[in-house]
Amino acid sequence: xxxxxxxxxxxxxxxxxxxxxxxxxxxxxxxxxxxxxxxxxxxxxxxxxxxxxxxxxxxxxxxxxxxxxxxxxxxxxxxxxxxxxxxxxxxxxxxxxxxxxxxxxxxxxxxxxxxxxxxxxxxxxxxxxxxxxxxxxxxxxxxxxxxxxxxxxxxxxxxxxxxxxxxxxxxxxxxxxxxxxxxxxxxxxxxxxxxxxxxxxxxxxxxxxxxxxxxxxxxxxxxxxxxxxxxxxxxxxxxxxxxxxxxxxxxxxxxxxxxxxxxxxxxxxxxxxxxxxxxxxxxxxxxxxxxxxxxxxxxxxxxxxxxxxxxxxxxxxxxxxxxxxxxxxxxxxxxxxxxxxxxxxxxxxxxxxxxxxxxxxxxxxxxxxxxxxxxxxxxxxxxxxxxxxxxxxxxxxxxxxxxxxxxxxxxxxxxxxxxxxxxxxxxxxxxxxxxxxxxxxxxxxxxxxxxxxxxxxxxxxxxxxxxxxxxxxxxxxxxxxxxxxxxxxxxxxxxxx
Amino acid sequence: xxxxxxxxxxxxxxxxxxxxxxxxxxxxxxxxxxxxxxxxxxxxxxxxxxxxxxxxxxxxxxxxxxxxxxxxxxxxxxxxxxxxxxxxxxxxxxxxxxxxxxxxxxxxxxxxxxxxxxxxxxxxxxxxxxxxxxxxxxxxxxxxxxxxxxxxxxxxxxxxxxxxxxxxxxxxxxxxxxxxxxxxxxxxxxxxxxxxxxxxxxxxxxxxxxxxxxxxxxxxxxxxxxxxxxxxxxxxxxxxxxxxxxxxxxxxxxxxxxxxxxxxxxxxxxxxxxxxxxxxxxxxxxxxxxxxxxxxxxxxxxxxxxxxxxxxxxxxxxxxxxxxxxxxxxxxxxxxxxxxxxxxxxxxxxxxxxxxxxxxxxxxxxxxxxxxxxxxxxxxxxxxxxxxxxxxxxxxxxxxxxxxxxxxxxxxxxxxxxxxxxxxxxxxxxxxxxxxxxxxxxxxxxxxxxxxxxxxxxxxxxxxxxxxxxxxxxxxxxxxxxxxxxxxxxxxxxxxx
Numbered sequence: 001x002x003x004x005x006x007x008x009x010x011x012x013x014x015x016x017x018x019x020x021x022x023x024x025x026x027x028x029x030x031x032x033x034x035x036x037x038x039x040x041x042x043x044x045x046x047x048x049x050x051x052x053x054x055x056x057x058x059x060x061x062x063x064x065x066x067x068x069x070x071x072x073x074x075x076x077x078x079x080x081x082x083x084x085x086x087x088x089x090x091x092x093x094x095x096x097x098x099x100x101x102x103x104x105x106x107x108x109x110x111x112x113x114x115x116x117x118x119x120x121x122x123x124x125x126x127x128x129x130x131x132x133x134x135x136x137x138x139x140x141x142x143x144x145x146x147x148x149x150x151x152x153x154x155x156x157x158x159x160x161x162x163x164x165x166x167x168x169x170x171x172x173x174x175x176x177x178x179x180x181x182x183x184x185x186x187x188x189x190x191x192x193x194x195x196x197x198x199x200x201x202x203x204x205x206x207x208x209x210x211x212x213x214x215x216x217x218x219x220x221x222x223x224x225x226x227x228x229x230x231x232x233x234x235x236x237x238x239x240x241x242x243x244x245x246x247x248x249x250x251x252x253x254x255x256x257x258x259x260x261x262x263x264x265x266x267x268x269x270x271x272x273x274x275x276x277x278x279x280x281x282x283x284x285x286x287x288x289x290x291x292x293x294x295x296x297x298x299x300x301x302x303x304x305x306x307x308x309x310x311x312x313x314x315x316x317x318x319x320x321x322x323x324x325x326x327x328x329x330x331x332x333x334x335x336x337x338x339x340x341x342x343x344x345x346x347x348x349x350x351x352x353x354x355x356x357x358x359x360x361x362x363x364x365x366x367x368x369x370x371x372x373x374x375x376x377x378x379x380x381x382x383x384x385x386x387x388x389x390x391x392x393x394x395x396x397x398x399x400x401x402x403x404x405x406x407x408x409x410x411x412x413x414x415x416x417x418x419x420x421x422x423x424x425x426x427x428x429x430x431x432x433x434x435x436x437x438x439x440x441x442x443x444x445x446x447x448x449x450x451x452x453x454x455x456x457x458x459x460x461x462x463x464x465x466x467x468x469x470x471x472x473x474x475x476x477x478x479x480x481x482x483x484x485x486x487x488x489x490x491x492x493x494x495x496x497x
Numbered sequence: 498x499x500x501x502x503x504x505x506x507x508x509x510x511x512x513x514x515x516x517x518x519x520x521x522x523x524x525x526x527x528x529x530x531x532x533x534x535x536x537x538x539x540x541x542x543x544x545x546x547x548x549x550x551x552x553x554x555x556x557x558x559x560x561x562x563x564x565x566x567x568x569x570x571x572x573x574x575x576x577x578x579x580x581x582x583x584x585x586x587x588x589x590x591x592x593x594x595x596x597x598x599x600x601x602x603x604x605x606x607x608x609x610x611x612x613x614x615x616x617x618x619x620x621x622x623x624x625x626x627x628x629x630x631x632x633x634x635x636x637x638x639x640x641x642x643x644x645x646x647x648x649x650x651x652x653x654x655x656x657x658x659x660x661x662x663x664x665x666x667x668x669x670x671x672x673x674x675x676x677x678x679x680x681x682x683x684x685x686x687x688x689x690x691x692x693x694x695x696x697x698x699x700x701x702x703x704x705x706x707x708x709x710x711x712x713x714x715x716x717x718x719x720x721x722x723x724x725x726x727x728x729x730x731x732x733x734x735x736x737x738x739x740x741x742x743x744x745x746x747x748x749x750x751x752x753x754x755x756x757x758x759x760x761x762x763x764x765x766x767x768x769x770x771x772x773x774x775x776x777x778x779x780x781x782x783x784x785x786x787x788x789x790x791x792x793x794x795x796x797x798x799x800x801x802x803x804x805x806x807x808x809x810x811x812x813x814x815x816x817x818x819x820x821x822x823x824x825x826x827x828x829x830x831x832x833x834x835x836x837x838x839x840x841x842x843x844x845x846x847x848x849x850x851x852x853x854x855x856x857x858x859x860x861x862x863x864x865x866x867x868x869x870x871x872x873x874x875x876x877x878x879x880x881x882x883x884x885x886x887x888x889x890x891x892x893x894x895x896x897x898x899x900x901x902x903x904x905x906x907x908x909x910x911x912x913x914x915x916x917x918x919x920x921x922x923x924x925x926x927x928x929x930x931x932x933x934x935x936x937x938x939x940x941x942x943x944x945x946x947x948x949x950x951x952x953x954x955x956x957x958x959x960x961x962x963x964x965x966x967x968x969x970x971x972x973x974x975x976x977x978x979x980x981x982x983x984x985x986x987x988x989x990x991x992x993x994x
Contacts, residue, residue, distance in 0.1 A: 035722035036739035225532035242533035
C-alpha cells in the first residue's frame, strides 16, 4: 500500500468517526431528552478524544513525508495531502494541558454567560471571559508558531484556512466607510414608502413545514440524503450523505422560519454537492466558513429575497395560509423581506446593517487577542462602535457585548466569516448570472437547476481542491473585494419604486 | 489509582462508546434518510472496531488479576469484576479472522434471506445459511473452550449468561408435554364463546400515539430519559438515561401498536431502573435477555392483558377513538387481547402458542450446532415440529423455517430467551403480587407504582449483581420452573366466564 493510500484510509476512518459525531450532535439538538445530557456529554467527549488521537498519530507524519515525494499523484491527491498536512499541523500544535485548560474554561464561561446575559452583568462574566481570552491567545500563539502566522490569523485559520487579518482589514475598512452613509440613504428611501400592512396569522407550524419542504425541493435539496426538523437554534448539520437542517416555527410569523429554511438549504446544497469521490477525505470538505456562509447567503439574500423569487413564492405562501389583501402582494412581500432597521442584535439584523455588527466584533476580538485593549473596556468600546457604525445607543450589555455565545464558547476568529460570506455570495451570484443567463429566469419560476448547476460546477464539486482565493478567482475572475456586494446593496435598496 | 479504578474508568469509556452506538442505531432505524445507509454502515463498523479494541486491551487482563486480589472490594465491585472477566474472556476468545469471516457470511446470508423468504426458496438460501452455521459452530467452540462450555451453551451465554441447554431442555420438555393438550382445551373453551365483534376504525396514528403516551406514563416510564417514536420493527434501544422505544401504527387496528408500546415500556422500565451508581459498568447492565424479556412480558402479558388493567384501559380507548357498542366493552377487549389461535408465524403468536414456536426453534438450532442434523433437513424437521407441537400444516418455507432473521443474521442461541422470559415473567408477577397486595388493585386503577416499586427493588436495581438464578431465587424463593407459567395459563384461559 502506498503512503497516500494509507493516509486516505486513515482519514476515511476519521471521517467515519466525524460522521458519528455529527449525527450525535444533531440528535443532542433535535431529539435528545434532557435527562440524557450528561451521558451524552461523556459520549461526545470520548469520541472527540478518539478523533484527536487518530488525527495526531505520529505515523501520519511519516506517511505525509513519503506521500509528498510521490510523483504519481494527481491534483486532487496533492490537494488532499496539503489539507491533511494542514489539519495534522494544527491538531498537533497544542499541548494536551492547553486543550484541557481551554475546554474547562469554556465550559465554565458558557455556563456563567447564560446568567450574565440574563442579568446584563458584564462584571460577573469578566474573570471567566478573561480566562477564555487568555487561553485563546495562547492557542493562537501555539498554532501560529507552527503555521508561521500571527495569533489572530492562526485562530481565524481554523474557520477560514488562508485567511488573514490584513486582508480582512482592507475589505472591512472599505465596507465600514461605505455602510453608515449608505444605511442613512436607505432609511430615507424606505421612509418615503407607505407602511407595511401586517400579515394576519396564525400560521400553523405544520403548514409552515409543508411550505418549507416545497421550497427546499424547488432549490434542489435531496431528501434522500437529509431531513428537515425543529431545534431551538436553526442549523445545518449531520453527516456525509445525511445533511440535516433545522428551523423553529413561530405561529404568529411564518416569514422568519421560511427564510431560515432557505438559508439552511443553501448550506445543505453545498454539503450535498461536495465531490462524492472525495467525500470522506479532507480535500472533499467544504472550503471554509466564508465559502459556506456564501452558499447560504447566496440562496437567502441573493436569490430568495429577490423580486423574481418572491413573485414566484408569494402566491405559494398566500395559498398555504389562505392569505388575502395587499399584505400578500408579492411586491409587499419583497418590501417585507428587504426591510432595513438598525438595531442592537446581530441575529435579527438585515442584510444592510449586518456587516456593521460583524466589523465591530472583528475589530474588537482582534484587539483583544493582540492585547491591545483591556477586556474590561469591552462594553464601552462596543457601545462606541455601535454608535459610530450603526448610529444606535446600546442601552445595556445584554443588548450589547453579552449577546453572542461565540466569545464565551471559545469561538474567536469566527465572526468575520459571516460578512466575508455575504460579500462572496454577491460576487458569486453576479458571476453566475453573467455566465448562465438561464439562472434569473429560472429563479422567477422556482427552477433553481441552472443556479445549482453552476454552483455544483464552480463551488460545491470543488470541495477543498483550491484555496478560497483561487476558488473565487476561478469562479468570478478575481479575488474577493467589496465592490459587487456594495453594487448589489445599492441596486436593491436605493432603486426607487 | 487502584487496578479496580482503572478497570471502572476503562469500562466507563467503553459504555460511553456503546451509548454512542446505541443512539446511532436508533437513528438508523428511526430517522436516517435512506441515502445515508452506506455512510452510516462505515461509522457503525468503525465504532465496533474501536469498541472491540477497547474491550480486548491486554492491560485489562493485568488489571483484572490485580483487582481480583483486592480484599477491600465490596459485593458490587466484586460482581463487576466477575462481569468484566466474563466479557473480556468472551471478546478475546475469537481470532480476528473468524470474526471477519462470520461478519461477511452474515451480511451475504441476510441479503440472500430477504429474497429467499419472498420466494419461499430454502434451497437458494442453503449454501449461505450453511456457511453462517458452520462459522457459528466454530465461534461456539472457540468461546466454549475459553468458558469451559459446550458450543451451544457458549453461544447461548452471549444472550443468557449462565444459561445451559441441559437446564432449558428440562424446562422446555415440561412445557412441550403440557402445551399441545392445553391448547386444544383452550380452543374448545374459546369456541363455546360468542364471536368477537369488530372494532370499527379508522384509528388515527396521532390518537394512537397520544393514548400510548398516556399508558406509558401510567406504567411509570420517565419521559425525561426517553422517547416514543416510529420504526418498521418496534424495539427498545438508545443509551443509558436515554431509553427510547418505538412502535408502528396500523390505522385499521390500534390494538397491536398499543400492546406493543406496553411491551416495549416493560423493557424500558428495566433500562431506566438499572442502578445509577453502576449505570456505565458491566455490573449495572441488564442481567440477560431472558430477564429483559421477562420485564416486557410481565408488563404486557401478566399486567396489561389482565382483566383489571383492561377494565381501566378500555374506557380510555373508547374515549380516544369515540368507540361505542359491545365491541368496546372491557370484557370484550379482554377476550380480544387473550384470543388464542395456532398459526404459522411466531411474531403473530399469542401467549399460549408462542412457546411452541420457540421450543421448535431451540431444538432445531441445538441439533444443528451439534451437527446432529443436516441443515438440508431443516424444512422437513420444521414442518414436522409445527404439526406435532401446534397441530398446523405449514404450507411453504416462507411461512415456515424462512420466517425469522435470527439464523441468517448469526443470532444462534437467542430464541430460548423469549420463552424463558415468559416463564420468568409469570413467576415474578406471582411473587410480586403475593409480596405486595397493593399491586393488583393498583393495576386496576392504572397505578403501576406498587408493581414498579417491587420490580425496582427486586430486579431493575440489581443490574447484574447476581446470576439470573440467584436473582430469581432471591425475588421468588426458587429458581425458574414452568409451574407458575402453566398455572397462569390455566387460570387465564380455562376459567369459564
